[in-house]
Amino acid sequence: MSKKVLLIEDDRIVRENTSEILELANYKVKTAENGKVGVLLAKSFLPDIIICDILMPELDGYGVLQIVSRIPELDQIPFIFLTAKTHHQDLRKGMELGADDYINKPFEESELLRAVETRLKRVEAFESKIKSKNEIPLLNNKKIKSNIDIKDFDQFLNQKPIFKYKTGETIYCQGNQSNHIFFIKKGNVKTYKINEIGKEFITGIYTDQQYFGYASFVKQQPHAEYSEAITSTQLYKINKDEVAAIINNNHHVLYQFIDFLVEKTVSYKNKMLLLAYGSVRKKTAEVLLSLQKDFLSNSKNEISISRSNLADLIGVAKETLARTLHDFKVENLIDFTSKTITILNKNALQKVQ
Template structure:
């Protein structure tokens, strides 16, 4: 049975609403003001909160703000009850993260419909999605059902890129968020003396290009495909609608991209503290995760591992002598995956 917390200071209104909700089949807990409501949320852990705006002790905006700061309560669907004379404050509540508004007086069917709608949407977006291609597409399809996108056409577009083809350049305005269906992409900048240095490498199943959208800036690096690559593009407008129009959508998306961010941090830590041998081993394991061979310029691999071309060449020679890999021109062929993994233990 779903649990609903009703926070309302008017006794008659509180009793009438709670009786209606209980008759509909929900478990109800009531609170006579905002302070009590916040405390009861911690112990009752409702599936949905219905809250009056104007109350003594702590008003509805204060309740929503406090609950939004705690991970365990931040995504509980929140419906405000308010008088029509307070309509001008609607934007304030929505900006704080309210999911819906009901203006007093309202019909019983309006309240029940609002409750059922919000609970259904919340259940849809509580699903866990993997960071792989299937998980991402399932997430986008579910998000379309939840978020109001009547005026938005298809959300994603598929594009193919040849090896070493530009995806975007520094200084360009942002139009898309990118998801890698197949292949890999590097992002890089040029130093003052004209040398290229790689900032990140993104592989199949990862998002990239979304940071400038949140920071409202142009790209500050170049993105280029390392091999034949297939990307799904999500338009900037659709991406922002997905993220900002529903808190649960935003939370699910952040869970998916957190793997990308975590991987990037791990690369930086590895580059800072590991030996050349270990860095090369880690990067080869990553690049050869689903393949037995890759084609990559030695200069690019050196940049990816944060070492010089000479040091990389010596390490690859060592790996060849140990019969871990073999090379054919630009091609690196995996011979013994277990031996390559054991190189992680050598500092």
């Protein structure tokens, strides 16, 4: 059965051209010329996905998103903004309200279809997981063994759907409701905050076999930060019922997770102290050592991370980072190429002040 798309766009030409593209791709499309008409149509049409312009008469795109997110039949429908607005604050506002994606006008046909297909596939994966939930032994309390070992936990993960994200793709946004703990099967993820002037500050970097998104999950509050895949990433989403079932019957997993949270808390506090009182050289050295130990390193001690992400992780401008890396290279502490950084003298780097 063809998936249903609701397109809300006040520009007649854009509306007709976009509708034609979607219909040629075998989607069933209904259109609305403004936000008010779009909301009414959404209630009766019950689309599988909504594509909505931001600047419209009667009711703008932000208003449409706020209304449909409060309607039980519509609150889980993927919502994509179609807009010519490209200011960071506009994107941030939409993401905080719960938008799933943005497509900037003008756009390529392939870009539109790829965005729609990606969001619909994620919904299908989620629904498939819910449908098979009762078939997973670990989620049926009557079937849970009292002494499940870590091997059984791995088997449990293997039965779960894998969510795939491309480099640069958003995993969750600040303000999104937290219903899962995320566990990385393969790849690298960053979490970050954005200040009022649009400056990004990375709060954490995570890699294979690590959890993230747990702070909001534990506090049962919306996410207080953004997360993004910085390489192609595969991950599992473990929901509240699953966490309870695992912890209740795998005490060693609980202890491991507590140790992990304590370690992250201590690391975060040390990072805050370093940012407040450390010199640029000290901050850069500490971050490089941390990355070399826990993230993106290999037998050659090479760290593969973009200069932009590294600067945001340290909390300095890219120009400042470039000068500091150059100084470290002159001092034979590190070597680097355009894509990698290699630590040459770990002991000396630890003594940098």
